[in-house]
Amino acid sequence: xxxxxxxxxxxxxxxxxxxxxxxxxxxxxxxxxxxxxxxxxxxxxxxxxxxxxxxxxxxxxxxxxxxxxxxxxxxxxxxxxxxxxxxxxxxxxxxxxxxxxxxxxxxxxxxxxxxxxxxxxxxxxxxxxxxxxxxxxxxxxxxxxxxxxxxxxxxxxxxxxxxxxxxxxxxxxxxxxxx
Numbered sequence: 335x336x337x338x339x340x341x342x343x344x345x346x347x348x349x350x351x352x353x354x355x356x357x358x359x360x361x362x363x364x365x366x367x368x369x370x371x372x373x374x375x376x377x378x379x380x381x382x383x384x385x386x387x388x389x390x391x392x393x394x395x396x397x398x399x400x401x402x403x404x405x406x407x408x409x410x411x412x413x414x415x416x417x418x419x420x421x422x423x424x425x426x427x428x429x430x431x432x433x434x435x436x437x438x439x440x441x442x443x444x445x446x447x448x449x450x451x452x453x454x455x456x457x458x459x460x461x462x463x464x465x466x467x468x469x470x471x472x473x474x475x476x477x478x479x480x481x482x483x484x485x486x487x488x489x490x491x492x493x494x495x496x497x498x499x500x501x502x503x504x505x506x507x508x509x510x511x512x513x
Contacts, residue, residue, distance in 0.1 A: 358491070402478040474500050 359367045372378055373390045380386040398408040423437045451459050477496045484493035 470500050
């Protein structure tokens with residue numbers, strides 16, 4: 335679920351991007367759209383003597399548009415993956431310092447082996463990320479790079495649809511792994 339939410343945030347390049355879709359939102363999800371707009375995009379407008387309130391979570395915090403463009407991670411999935419491996423290796427809730435150090439040393443040895451293989455010219459080192467995830471990642475990056483094209487042509491809804499097509503891929507894979 336967290337991965338899908340983080341994909342969604344990369345679709346908002348700037349606040350004006352939200353103007354077009356909000357007008358076309360179906361009535362049954364309008365409350366959700368207004369909440370998202372108030373909490374993440376515009377904040378609350380000034381009314382009477384009450385001053386305007388900025389969004390609770392500024393776009394700089396949740397917007398991953400620039401991270402997509404430079405190829406940085408948009409989520410903490412890589413850290414969560416390491417933590418899961420750590421928990422599987424330790425197997426107990428209150429491990430000793432020795433067990434912790436054993437895991438850290440093993441992890442370091444594996445990383446050093448991969449570095450030596452890469453320096454030696456072996457390009458067939460198994461990548462820790464699934465191929466389907468990498469393919470999906472490159473598709474999302476391509477769509478985000480073409481934002482100006484979508485926006486300039488007046489096809490911002492197509493941009494949203496293109497991004498949303500890649501939200502379900504990773505969730506489906508996780509559901510299959512759980513079964």
